[in-house]
Amino acid sequence: MKSVLSVQSHVTHGYVGGKAAIFPLQCRGWEVDNIDTVQFSNHTGYGSFKGRSTTSEVVESVFQGLNDIDVKYDAVITGYIPSAPLIELICGNIKRLKEKKPDMIYLLDPVMGDHGCMYVNESCISMYKKILHEHFIDIITPNQYELELLTNSTVRTKQDLIRSVGYLHETFRIRHVVVTSLENFEFNNKKNVLYCAVSDSKSGKRALFEVPVIKSYFTGVGDLFSALLLDRLYDLTRNGEDGNAEFQLWHAIIQVLNIMSKTLHLTRSIGIENYKQNQASNGKQVHDIESHINDKSMKFFELKVVQAKPFFSYDGMDDFSPIHY
Numbered sequence: 001m002k003s004v005l006s007v008q009s010h011v012t013h014g015y016v017g018g019k020a021a022i023f024p025l026q027c028r029g030w031e032v033d034n035i036d037t038v039q040f041s042n043h044t045g046y047g048s049f050k051g052r053s054t055t056s057e058v059v060e061s062v063f064q065g066l067n068d069i070d071v072k073y074d075a076v077i078t079g080y081i082p083s084a085p086l087i088e089l090i091c092g093n094i095k096r097l098k099e100k101k102p103d104m105i106y107l108l109d110p111v112m113g114d115h116g117c118m119y120v121n122e123s124c125i126s127m128y129k130k131i132l133h134e135h136f137i138d139i140i141t142p143n144q145y146e147l148e149l150l151t152n153s154t155v156r157t158k159q160d161l162i163r164s165v166g167y168l169h170e171t172f173r174i175r176h177v178v179v180t181s182l183e184n185f186e187f188n189n190k191k192n193v194l195y196c197a198v199s200d201s202k203s204g205k206r207a208l209f210e211v212p213v214i215k216s217y218f219t220g221v222g223d224l225f226s227a228l229l230l231d232r233l234y235d236l237t238r239n240g241e242d243g244n245a246e247f248q249l250w251h252a253i254i255q256v257l258n259i260m261s262k263t264l265h266l267t268r269s270i271g272i273e274n275y276k277q278n279q280a281s282n283g284k285q286v287h288d289i290e291s292h293i294n295d296k297s298m299k300f301f302e303l304k305v306v307q308a309k310p311f312f313s314y315d316g317m318d319d320f321s322p323i324h325y
């Protein structure tokens with residue numbers, strides 16, 4: 001059975017970080033080991049939360065324990081890591097795991113912020129850059145803002161995108177770059193869409209995919225996305241032929257975008273139903289649902305990861321086609 005180490009945040013209530021990534025990976029046949037970078041009661045967006053970050057001592061000792069029993073992994077995925085020292089410690093241990101098993105795939109999601117707002121300390125930017133300079137990352141999944149932070153640039157146009165993605169390929173020697181969402185970009189002028197950009201340095205192929213925006217208050221989407229991408233890309237590159245490298249990445253992305261779309265539509269519809277029922281039980285009627293979907297109602301719009309289980313086996317090629325740029 002294929003094995004993956006998932007290093008992510010943990011929430012007791014809700015579905016972000018490991019709670020968004022582990023179950024879908026298990027459904028796809030992965031043996032998942034996980035290390036929690038934080039243990040919080042719930043997502044910080046609720047306005048209140050309790051819990052704490054995992055200390056460096058605990059993380060180091062867990063890696064030591066894994067080393068003592070000589071565990072090896074086929075893949076590693078990292079998500080939210082709250083501080084620069086913890087990034088250094090975790091990535092150093094992952095580098096050693098890769099030295100033990102050089103064909104291990106490492107997907108790094110450089111979770112730092114979104115829409116111009118950082119949710120980790122600024123020192124994390126230079127720490128991620130330092131780690132990337134060590135050249136052991138196979139797949140990276142920044143969103144538009146994280147891409148800008150890692151490349152010290154503004155990404156608004158096709159040319160900006162080509163330059164900054166090229167920088168990740170060349171300077172950091174990362175083969176697969178997936179910019180998970182471009183929302184403030186020349187292409188999405190007036191349209192209610194976001195773009196997902198993929199690039200494979202081995203084949204030299206790149207493409208954009210147009211994703212219709214589903215209106216809601218989603219959290220954990222990036223964590224689910226990167227877990228699904230790791231799974232699809234792992235299977236396609238292991239079973240595929242190198243001559244078709246560009247198709248492997250497109251294939252993987254099209255399947256991931258389909259699963260995301262199905263999961264988010266389901267999350268929105270179950271969320272609306274539950275929210276309306278809750279309001280009705282308090283004697284309130286909901287007339288304009290859109291105006292009710294916000295941070296106050298986010299409890300109802302947590303990713304419906306369990307209900308989405310049937311979608312995780314999707315292996316078609318519907319709905320999304322590459323735009324060459």
Ligand SMILES: Nc1ncnc2c1ncn2[C@@H]1O[C@H](COP(=O)(O)OP(=O)(O)OP(=O)(O)O)[C@@H](O)[C@H]1O
Nearest residue numbers: 114143180181196212213214219220221222225260
């Ligand atoms: N509102 C939305 N409508 C449709 N698809 C979405 C929406 N938000 C996210 N997605 C899907 O999820 C993918 C990842 O989203 P995004 O880039 O926003 O994640 P992230 O910024 O890394 O993480 P997060 O926003 O959870 O912090 C997108 O490529 C898209 O497929």
Ligand SMILES: [Mg+2]
Nearest residue numbers: 114143181222
């Ligand atoms: Mg986002």
